[in-house]
Amino acid sequence: MRILQLHSNHIEYRPVEKEIPSAEECEQRKYRVEELIVLFTCVEKGDTVEVAQKAINDLKGYLDTVKSNRILIYPYAHLSSNLASPDDALRILKEMESHAKTLGIEVFRAPFGWCKEFSISIKGHPLAEQFRTITTGEKEGEIVSKALEAESKIKSHWLIMKLDGSMVPVEEFDFNGHEKLKIFTEYEISKVRAVQQVPPHVNLMRKLELVDYELASDPGNFRWYPKGRLIKSLIELYVTQKVIDYGGMEVETPIMYDLEHPSLASYLHRFPARQYILKSDDKEFFLRFSACFGQFLMVHDAQISYRQLPLRIYELTRYSFRREKSGELAGLRRLRGFTMPDVHAMCSDLEQAKQEFLKRFKMCVDTLQGFELTSNDYELAIRFTKDFYEQNKDFIISLVQSFGKPALIEMWDERFFYFVLKYEFNFVDNLNKASALSTDQIDIENAERYGITYVDEKGEKKYPYILHCSPSGAIERDIYAMLEKAYMEQQKGKAPSLPLWLSPTQVRVIPVSEQFFGAAEKLVTVLLEHEVRADWDDRPLTMQKKVREAEMDWVPYIVVIGQKEVDSGTLAVRDRRLAEDRKPGKVRTMKMDELVSEIKEITRGKPFQKLPLPTELSKRPKFYG
């Protein structure tokens, strides 16, 4: 509903002729009303009785402000191109009239369905002219809940699957030795609560100058400082490399799609309230919430033979957008704009899908390993329909056995999502919150919806099974998990750190005094030539202070250079990994090539990029703190 609302000295109007057959009966004379609010009102498609009442309720405050209690409801179709039917419009307008009367407002209503002439005199004060758009606010939510209503009735059975393949209800499982699985299970089922505290990774991401909130954007859209950008970029390269090794074909697709596109609409309307909508001319676009759209549309248009299956297609979205409710956003854990690797596999039949699924399961474990996250750091959840379980018991058991720890099971009596089987690796953080990292699912619905087919041996078109996998989960969330894990280590008295291949500075060189600036710079040059990220501290501070700051930057190797090193040709290397129990890192004596080959060995197989910051610390701005 749209209302042009005018605080007027008076209005005069006269019905001239009927515009539609269903026009209201009325006296064809001149009407005049003094000292009132004129509501030029346009009823739009989908407006309900609730909208009518809300329009009047909202108006009440305005009437008090301008100290008036007289209104004229004037039907005015010209405010929208999405009109309700005349019958509906009249019904809504009458509802406004009667609702206003019950609130004690003096109401006039101009006849509906007439071509009218009018003249009006409007007051000049700042609040005199207003335009309002009224919706129920819950409108979209209602569509969602209706779509999901049937689904929410379907019962989930919560179980734990042990390594021998047996399943017990969660209440009967002995969680001794599986504390994190217990926390995760409780989080999934009952949502237990934690203390009030800023998530540790939020402080760390800012102190380390990686990422920060951007107040000028929508909440949940972050700014990335050089060090954070480097880390994110390295992870992006790393995950992409993993997927290409597995056989993924990397593509790139648009971030926005036509809201009215036929194959997108049905998928989309399941969750209509979570989109960013973008207007361009008179069209509306939504920002993608996953890579599915672009890839499915691309595969839809492709000629695919059974010989080419499984067909793996991959994109790393920068970004995917989900307009999560504001209360759900939390640091890097839950964002509105995030980076998501997404690899789909089209498989000919269930047998092929299962084999492929297993292969990808291993890829996921392997990918997280690169972040130094192992099965000790996350919990497996598997979700499936009862039917699927009955027919594929051994397969599901093999997943749990391959994982090596008991897993949380959610089993449904009936299928209500588009998938029959899904798993995630869930990270449990310092606040006992769980969030999914890697995930994969077997989708039996979307091939048909998107018209994705392949040609089988007999020359017939068939719908493939589609697997949806994110081997790492959102990149931001990987960083969240690493920072949260580092914080846990710190609580245990260890030095928190990032994996060496992700450390923005791998080697920090600290000259003992200005006399050794030249030597320090030379060391850095050599390290850079070997593709080691090195920098040196040329600021006018004491050496002790520089060591301290390097430690607070989580620099893995700190090399102090003075007369001794210049004379001996060796390096004094303070090794962060050797720090224990809040004691400073041990200093090792090493040759340059030993240090380089140690770093090369530890970072082998991982991507490398230069640090996008000056190598002299004095030339770096402080982005935070």
Added chain:
RNA sequence: GCCUCGGUGGCUCAGCGGCUAGAGCAACGGCCUCGUAAGCCGUGGAUCGCGGGUUCAAAUCCCGCCCGAGGCUCCA
């Protein structure tokens, strides 16, 4: 979205109706030229989140909004 808590120099925080709004860190200037987690002195820097209201007087009390966190909910 709802409920609760918070927002004070770049950062962390103190002040919670009444002197010119403070401290530490950081920045800047100078001294110091240093051997593995904070050297010393000085200078500049604040529309107290934004808007409105109450009051002789508002960072402080009230209302609305914005941002963050926690809870509820949600997580394709």
